[in-house]
Amino acid sequence: MKAVVVYESLWGNTAAVARAVAQGLGPDVPALPPDEAVGEALAGVDLIVAGSPVLAFSLPTDRIREGIRKDPGPKAPRPADLSHPSLRSWLDALPAGSGRYAAFETRVRYSPRGATSAIAEKLEKAGYRRLTGDERFVVKGKYGPLRDGEIDRAREWGAQLAGDFAQAQG
Ligand SMILES: Cc1cc2nc3c(=O)[nH]c(=O)nc-3n(C[C@H](O)[C@H](O)[C@H](O)COP(=O)(O)O)c2cc1C
Secondary structure, X not given: OOEEEEEOOOXXXXXXXXXXXHHHHOOOOOEEOHHHOOHHHOOOOOEEEEEEEOEOOEOOOHHHHHXXXXXXXXXOOXXXXXXXXXXXXXXXXXXXXXXXXXXXXXXXXXXXXXXXXXXXXXXXXXXXXXXXXXXXXXXXXXXXXXOOOHHHHHHHHHHHHHHHHHHHOO
């Protein structure tokens, strides 16, 4: 199975979850920001696991990212990392494929809407088929950190995805 975890992360929480999911999936599975998940990294991929933070109730848009660049908010622990393109733009440019996908988001405990439905919709539009239900990983405050135990849960989810994939292949 060739799997890749692709993530957007402005303050590092989603990146940490993505790395743990990749570890759980297997020893050679990379966790990549959108600009690195291109070309060879994607060639013949069997499973894409894509994740992003929920920002303003949604998969981050360029408008939200631009607003954060101008004003990250008075309590931001540091400037946002906007050095990589958004997951949204990566998904919109994703070449057609035939593998499976799984989607996750990081977020505060309660949010009326999230990011994974948009991620799923875009992956399906590109031809990928759902492997399993969406997953959420929760942060304690607006900028993090992750709730205790979320990294372990992410690793376990990654291992579960590998098992689900093997089973789906029959
Ligand atoms: C400007 C801003 C808007 C946010 N909006 C939401 C939201 O609508 N719903 C939610 O559940 N979490 C929201 N959050 C919390 C983030 O989703 C959470 O901190 C996430 O883990 C950040 O991921 P990152 O560190 O990978 O960038 C928001 C955080 C910020 C800074």
